[in-house]
Amino acid sequence: MVPSAPVPRRRRATQVDLAKRAGVSQATVSLVLSGGPAADQIAEPTRQAVLSAAAELGYSVNIAARSLKGGRNHLLGLYTFEPVFPTDQRDFYFPFLLGVEEETARQGYDLLLFSSVTSGDRAIYSSGANRLKLADGCVLLGRNVRREELAELVREDFPFVFIGRRELEGAELSYVGADYVTATSKLVGELTDLGHERILYLRAVEDTEPTRDREVGYRQGLAAAGLTVDESLIRELEDPAELSAAFVKQRIAEDRITAILVEPSEDNRLTTALDAVSAAVSFPADCSIALLGDPPAWTPELRDWTRFSLPRAEMGRTAVQLLIELLKEPHNKAHHVTVPCAFVAGDSIGPVR
The missing domain is CATH 3.40.50.2300 (Response regulator)
Structure with missing residues (x-):
């Protein structure tokens, strides 16, 4: 079996990159992305050129992190690939969410839930931009996974941990899985x-x-x-x-x-x-x-x-712990943690007749 080529990691786009792509100064890019009154001074063709460059390079503005040294906002994301609140599924997903929330608070972070539904379609990327970048990193959850979006997150070097073992050809993903x-x-x-x-x-x-x-x-x-x-x-x-x-x-x-x-x-x-x-x-x-x-x-x-x-709550807590480790050491190898399940004897099996 020929080994798959690794998914190339792409450096995150900066305002300097946008300026080069749009053919304008970095100061102009900053004014356009600020969205404040000063942005009105920029000619419409120039503004559109900057926004187009941002879409092409996958740049998204992290508003909360603008004023924070180091570009971190102490905010973790939780993204689900399918709705988790319908009455017929909430009892299954609730322990995962509880574990994520508890550990996020214990670590001193805030938690942001991403639904990312556009035109009835659930997706991380909208017009080429990664919506999750508002957070420092993200815990991902769900059965109906979009592999192409996971590959894009890897190329962007965006920190994430999946609850559940997930594989991606040519890349190693961090996950917490049940055994x-x-x-x-x-x-x-x-x-x-x-x-x-x-x-x-x-x-x-x-x-x-x-x-x-x-x-x-x-x-x-x-x-x-x-x-x-x-x-x-x-x-x-x-x-x-x-x-x-x-x-x-x-x-x-x-x-x-x-x-x-x-x-x-x-x-x-x-x-x-x-x-x-x-x-x-x-x-x-x-x-x-x-x-x-x-x-x-x-x-x-x-x-x-x-x-x-x-152990759904434990898996949620462990996913947050791994994500914090990735944020501290972003160039570490992917983390894989497998947690044991508990046998419940119940009353529906017995000896052969």
């Missing part, structure tokens, strides 16, 4: 210790790093138990609603499965589907089932599904 491999492998071990050999694995359709890690753990768990992987028992679950009673009964009859592992969604669709299935299939009497992560809105009043639990 899905070990957690899934141990959950497979729990099932094989109970005599299960035919374990159906329902994975997400998106080929993200967390999904790939879970599949690696599934394969490792079976190998540790001396079992051969039956590829027909690895299936994609496009919509949690597909996990119906009829589907489970068919898999029991045709594939002779005795247990199911399923990757939860970040909304309530999976737990809603499981509640419906439970009316016709008894877990674990008919079949054992375990979740490869937390249901987003689990409370003690709901079914205590066997699962592993992500």
